[in-house]
Amino acid sequence: MPAAEALAVLDAHLPGEVTGFLEIPRGARGQDALDALVGTRHLAKFRTGGLVPEAHPDELELSRTIIGAVERGLPFKCTAGLHHAVRHTDGALEQHGFLNVLLATDAALRGGQPAELAEILAERSPQAVAGQVAVAAEDGRLARARARFLSFGTCSITDPVTDLVALGLVHRPEETDA
Secondary structure, three states, rough: OOOHHOOOOOOHHHOOOOOOEOOOOOHHHHHHHHHHHHHOOEEEEOOOOOOHHHHOOOOOHHHHHHHHHHHHHOOOEEEOOOOOOOOOEEEEEEOHHHHHHHHHHHHHHHHHHHHHHHHHOOOOOHHHHHHHHHHHHHHOHHHHHHHEEEEEEEOOOOOHHHHHHHHHOOOOOHOOOO
């Protein structure tokens, strides 16, 4: 279904105060779908994984999609495959890290090109990613990126939190000062 038709269906069936998310197709149609979202109340959804390797966009493909959304001023969410904070391999699946996506969004907001974002998305060092996130948080860039990269879907609530604790980016309640 073309994006304009899908958006018409969302408008017809969702109450006016509800925002819908349109899954952006991979390939050439993706940029057209992003164009269709501009000026609507609806936002973009990127599928970043699945049960087979082909369901996972590579770094360059995802970087172009992120840039496309940022250039159009469209906030987005990601679904599937973002189970951990940092890029990793799970069996035959190359999975993006949600912090890598956050940092790539920051780079796109600063005018980064696809190759730069792809490099950020490919980073596998937890220490490097955590360090970059800490710097981006200190200078306010992280909040700006979070206004565009709204959320991500994961099969587990504890895995992302466990990763953030292990990276020292969040602390368990018993570790914080009262």
